[in-house]
Amino acid sequence: MLTLLTSAQTRLADEFTIVNKPIASIDLMEKAARAFVKSFLKDEFDASKHVAVFCGKGNNGGDGLAIAHLLLNNGYENVKVYVINLSEKQSPDFAINLQRLNESRCKKVVIDKVSDLKNVKADLIIDAILGSGLNKSLEGDYAALVKQINKLNKKVYSVDVPTGFFAEGRLPETYNGIKAYKTICFQRPKINFFLPESILATEKYEVVDIGLNEDFIQKQESDFYLIEQGDIQEILKPRKLFSHKGTYGHALIIAGNTNTMGAALLSSMACLHAGAGLTTACIPQSGLIALNTSLPEVMALPRDECTRIENPSKYQAIAIGPGLGISFENEQLLESLITNNEPLVIDADALNILAERQDLIEKLPENSILTPHMKEFDRLFGEHATWWERLQTAKEKAKELKIVIVLKNQYTFVCSSEGKIYINPTGNPAMAQGGMGDVLTGIIVAFLAQKYSTLNAAILGCFIHGKAGDDLAKDKFVVTASQVAVKSAEAIRELI
Numbered sequence: 501m502l503t504l505l506t507s508a509q510t511r512l513a514d515e516f517t518i519v520n521k522p523i524a525s526i527d528l529m530e531k532a533a534r535a536f537v538k539s540f541l542k543d544e545f546d547a548s549k550h551v552a553v554f555c556g557k558g559n560n561g562g563d564g565l566a567i568a569h570l571l572l573n574n575g576y577e578n579v580k581v582y583v584i585n586l587s588e589k590q591s592p593d594f595a596i597n598l599q600r601l602n603e604s605r606c607k608k609v610v611i612d613k614v615s616d617l618k619n620v621k622a623d624l625i626i627d628a629i630l631g632s633g634l635n636k637s638l639e640g641d642y643a644a645l646v647k648q649i650n651k652l653n654k655k656v657y658s659v660d661v662p663t664g665f666f667a668e669g670r671l672p673e674t675y676n677g678i679k680a681y682k683t684i685c686f687q688r689p690k691i692n693f694f695l696p697e698s699i700l701a702t703e704k705y706e707v708v709d710i711g712l713n714e715d716f717i718q719k720q721e722s723d724f725y726l727i728e729q730g731d732i733q734e735i736l737k738p739r740k741l742f743s744h745k746g747t748y749g750h751a752l753i754i755a756g757n758t759n760t761m762g763a764a765l766l767s768s769m770a771c772l773h774a775g776a777g778l779t780t781a782c783i784p785q786s787g788l789i790a791l792n793t794s795l796p797e798v799m800a801l802p803r804d805e806c807t808r809i810e811n812p813s814k815y816q817a818i819a820i821g822p823g824l825g826i827s828f829e830n831e832q833l834l835e836s837l838i839t840n841n842e843p844l845v846i847d848a849d850a851l852n853i854l855a856e857r858q859d860l861i862e863k864l865p866e867n868s869i870l871t872p873h874m875k876e877f878d879r880l881f882g883e884h885a886t887w888w889e890r891l892q893t894a895k896e897k898a899k900e901l902k903i904v905i906v907l908k909n910q911y912t913f914v915c916s917s918e919g920k921i922y923i924n925p926t927g928n929p930a931m932a933q934g935g936m937g938d939v940l941t942g943i944i945v946a947f948l949a950q951k952y953s954t955l956n957a958a959i960l961g962c963f964i965h966g967k968a969g970d971d972l973a974k975d976k977f978v979v980t981a982s983q984v985a986v987k988s989a990e991a992i993r994e995l996i
């Protein structure tokens with residue numbers, strides 16, 4: 501897991517590296533600038549392009565000055581630096597790099613007021629005005645200047661973080677910072693890059709290594725971790741010799757209704773492909789023919805007007821919710837399972853029932869997994885104006901209720917009962933199609949049946965689901981939920 505840092509912790513990592521490597525801070529800045537330029541040149545190899553580099557007077561601006569210098573040395577002849585002189589203060593390393601730039605042949609303009617910004621001739625813009633030192637929203641001259649730069653409508657590369665974007669913490673409801681095409685950031689992605697609101701600030705980001713001390717970073721106390729493929733490979737266990745269906749657990753999926761039987765089929769299909777030894781689908785009678793013809797491996801437990809499950813302890817894992825429908829019977833059924841006090845995977849309509857029965861939330865069995873998307877989450881725990889606030893609630897609720905909350909999105913957040921948030925990096929917009937969440941539920945319950953811990957089952961489920969979608973999307977505009985369900989077996993095999 502990659503430990504993600506706040507800006508304050510990043511500053512500590514800078515300081516630690518400077519003292520212990522040891523490396524002078526100006527040399528660390530140079531290293532950061534080189535890493536930026538290396539990545540930039542992979543994208544932009546036409547050195548005849550006009551590049552405008554906007555530099556503030558802090559360390560972010562210092563990076564910008566070094567970047568301008570390096571671009572000149574890499575054959576970019578048309579580089580022009582705009583020094584944004586809207587603040588008194590300047591950082592010592594900015595001052596050193598300004599001196600170096602003054603001694604070079606790089607063109608430079610000083611912008612003392614917004615109206616000085618005229619006739620910018622640029623094909624590309626590098627934004628190094630403010631970085632992770634941002635301490636309040638842009639206002640006054642800074643806001644006006646950034647507005648002008650955005651109006652130029654050029655491709656913008658931001659250094660470390662787009663000017664005006666908070667690297668972590670609650671984001672304002674309106675964004676008035678730089679709109680970057682790409683942000684090349686140092687050492688770690690910014691926590692807020694994983695929130696959907698970040699799309700207003702940067703279309704994409706790339707992380708470059710600048711040689712900060714990794715041991716120090718990994719040991720920092722953090723709420724946020726980024727899941728890596730290596731973590732998944734460590735958790736996954738191969739199928740054992742002499743094993744049999746009983747070795748891999750029996751999963752029960754309570755799902756489906758007259759018009760939403762597909763959800764039950766998709767969850768069950770995913771459960772089979774993610775390796776449960778036995779899968780039973782608890783569905784209405786009307787779905788039995790469909791189940792038996794499309795998924796003959798799955799057993800059926802008819803559900804019409806059923807308000808409890810006989811002998812729930814015979815299943816190693818139980819999921820409830822996909823396409824379930826909201827009815828008095830389903831509410832009774834959910835309540836009886838909650839009262840039974842064995843962990844559950846709760847999705848879709850079962851979450852919607854919970855939202856109406858807040859009294860049941862407090863009774864949720866420990867180690868249960870909730871898998872809401874944003875709307876289901878807000879129905880459960882109240883409206884949230886921003887994703888940061890939603891994540892804080894998810895973190896608190898997971899801890900308070902001793903459950904795992906899988907808050908789904910492009911990047912899904914797996915919130916543990918210890919109050920940690922694990923960010924899943926796999927998945928893509930080709931997966932934005934109905935039924936995809938049903939498949940995720942099926943995969944997670946399959947991992948639970950195979951006796952992975954609650955947290956590991958949630959983490960594995962999200963990663964495998966997204967990876968299957970990524971593998972499929974390599975040559976597809978859109979991927980369907982059933983394709984993801986089938987592909988998950990291949991995704992797991994590839995990782996073991």
Ligand SMILES: NC(=O)C1=CN([C@@H]2O[C@H](COP(=O)(O)OP(=O)(O)OC[C@H]3O[C@@H](n4cnc5c(N)ncnc54)[C@H](O)[C@@H]3O)[C@@H](O)[C@H]2O)[C@@H](O)CC1
Nearest residue numbers: 528529532558559560630631632633634635636637638660
């Ligand atoms: N020091 C180092 O060794 C390294 C620093 N790095 C760079 O340093 C950056 C952080 O540098 P700094 O901490 O100097 O911070 P910044 O360069 O982001 O800016 C700091 C200055 O901006 C002012 N400021 C903050 N918010 C403002 C607002 N809304 N309006 C107007 N002024 C505002 C602050 O008062 C402060 O004077 C990183 O983003 C990265 O680019 C990298 O070079 C890596 C190594």
Ligand SMILES: Nc1ncnc2c1ncn2[C@@H]1O[C@H](COP(=O)(O)OP(=O)(O)O)[C@@H](O)[C@H]1O
Nearest residue numbers: 873908909910927928929932934935936937938
């Ligand atoms: N743009 C995307 N990028 C990554 N994953 C996505 C994207 N869109 C959807 N998904 C994934 O698909 C699933 C959708 O779940 P959900 O909204 O519950 O779907 P449904 O109710 O149709 O089954 C989630 O796991 C989500 O992470």
